[in-house]
Amino acid sequence: MSDKRVIIVTGGAQGIGRAIVEGLLADGAEVVIADLAGAEEAAAELGGNTLGVRVDISNPEDCAQMAAATLARFGRIDGLVNNAGMYTSLVPTPMEDIDIDEWRKVMDVNVLGLHLATRAVVPAMRKGGGGRIVNISSGTPFKGVPFLLHYVASKGAVVAMTKALAKELGGDGILVNCVAPGFTMSDGVQANPVQIEALQEISVGARVIKRDQYPEDVVGAVVFFCAPGSSFITGQSLVVDGGAFFN
Numbered sequence: 194m195s196d197k198r199v200i201i202v203t204g205g206a207q208g209i210g211r212a213i214v215e216g217l218l219a220d221g222a223e224v225v226i227a228d229l230a231g232a233e234e235a236a237a238e239l240g241g242n243t244l245g246v247r248v249d250i251s252n253p254e255d256c257a258q259m260a261a262a263t264l265a266r267f268g269r270i271d272g273l274v275n276n277a278g279m280y281t282s283l284v285p286t287p288m289e290d291i292d293i294d295e296w297r298k299v300m301d302v303n304v305l306g307l308h309l310a311t312r313a314v315v316p317a318m319r320k321g322g323g324g325r326i327v328n329i330s331s332g333t334p335f336k337g338v339p340f341l342l343h344y345v346a347s348k349g350a351v352v353a354m355t356k357a358l359a360k361e362l363g364g365d366g367i368l369v370n371c372v373a374p375g376f377t378m379s380d381g382v383q384a385n386p387v388q389i390e391a392l393q394e395i396s397v398g399a400r401v402i403k404r405d406q407y408p409e410d411v412v413g414a415v416v417f418f419c420a421p422g423s424s425f426i427t428g429q430s431l432v433v434d435g436g437a438f439f440n
Contacts, residue, residue: 194267194268194269195223195267195268195269197221197222197223197242198221198222198223198271198272198419199222199223199224199225199263199267199268199269199270199271199272200217200222200223200224200225200271200272200273200274200325200419201224201225201227201259201260201263201270201272201273201274201310201314202214202217202224202225202226202227202274202276203227203228203248203250203273203274203275203276203277203306203310204227204228204250204276204277204278205224205225205226205227205228205232205235205274205276206226206228206230206231206232206234206235206245207228207231207235207379207380207381208281208377208379208380208381208382208408209276209329209374209377209379209408209411210226210228210274210276210277211235211408212407212408212409212411212412213274213276213408213411213412213415213416214226214235214239214243215239215412216409216412216413216415216416217274217415217416217419218239218242218243220416220419220420222242222271222272222419223242223243223244223267224239224242224243224244225243225244225245225246225259225262225263225266225267226239226243226244226245226246227246227247227248227250227259227277227310228245228246228247228248228277229247229248229249229277230247232245232246232247232248233245233246233247244262244263244266244267246258246259246262246263248277248310250277250302250306250307250309250310251301251302251305251306251309252309253309253312253313256309256310256312256313257313259310259313260313260314260316260317263314263317264317269317269321270314270317270318270321270324271318271321271324271325272324272325272326272327272419273310273311273314273324273325273326273327274326274327274329274415274419275306275307275310275311275326275327275328275329275351276329277302277306277310278302278303278306278329278347278348279298279299279302279303279344279347280331280344280381281379281381281382281384281385281388282381282385283295283299283341283343283344283388284385284387284388285340285341285387285388285391285392286340286341287340288340288342291342291343295343296343299343299344299347300343300346300347303344303347303348303350303351304347304350304351304354307328307351307354308354311326311358314326315362315365315367318365318366318367319365319367322366323365323366323367323368324366324367324368325367325368325369325370325418325419325423326358326362326367326368326369326370327369327370327371327372327415327418327419328351328354328355328369328370328371328372329351329371329372329373329374329411329415330348330349330351330352330355330371330372330373330430331344331345331348331351331373331374331375332373332374332375332376332432332434332437332438333345333348334346334348334349334352334373335373335432335438335440336437336438340391348373351371352371352373352430355369355370355371355428355429355430356428359427359428360428363427363428368418368423368424368426368427369427369428370418370423370426370427370428370429370430370431371429371430371431372411372414372415372418372430372431372433373430373431373432373433373434374406374410374411374433374434375396375400375406375432375433375434375435375437375438376392376393376396376406376434377406377407377408377410377411378393378405378406378407378408379407379408393405396437399437400434400435400436400437401435401436401437402435402436403435404435406433406434406435410433410435411433414431414433418431
């Protein structure tokens with residue numbers, strides 16, 4: 194069994210997730226990279242303190258296998274970062290024109306997926322005497338961003354789920370918090386020119402810190418919620434957006 198903290202990061206192969214993985218490794222954790230594609234390759238690049246697992250978080254069997262693979266390799270699960278989500282492929286669309294199948298897919302990944310990944314790891318955390326869950330939401334439900342109603346609704350659900358899970362799991366020593374980034378220039382966003390045209394300039398203009406946000410800007414908050422220094426904090430949502438929203 195590992196004597197280090199073992200933390201799973203969903204959607205950890207690229208973008209914000211990859212930056213979080215690297216930050217946790219630098220903080221001394223062993224990290225499981227769980228992603229739909231590229232997980233094994235990312236683990237091979239980052240070295241021996243990592244494990245790559247292919248996971249569709251909207252599939253309960255995949256999530257169960259993710260937890261089992263983590264326990265088989267490291268013998269424990271201390272943390273879960275629910276980072277995987279559906280966003281970068283979305284195009285801003287008036288609410289009446291959002292495709293119903295796309296709406297359901299967003300909810301399956303961003304809401305049900307968070308539940309399934311959490312459900313898969315909680316038994317091991319209880320057995321180990323506690324753990325940390327960090328949910329990645331978004332600044333959009335705090336600000337009411339238009340033309341992405343399904344995405345905003347899904348990330349509002351993440352904030353609500355964080356509070357409910359903190360109450361439900363607190364007695365087991367499992368702390369649940371949320372980090373809510375602003376519009377971030379991740380790999381996926383930079384590959385979507387429609388999002389950049391619609392959101393980049395307005396996002397920078399709304400911030401106190403007048404620059405683009407990058408995946409590395411999110412890492413410190415996530416590492417903090419996974420580390421001993423946050424041991425008396427649960428149920429909280431921290432907006433990391435350069436000062437566009439004051440909580």
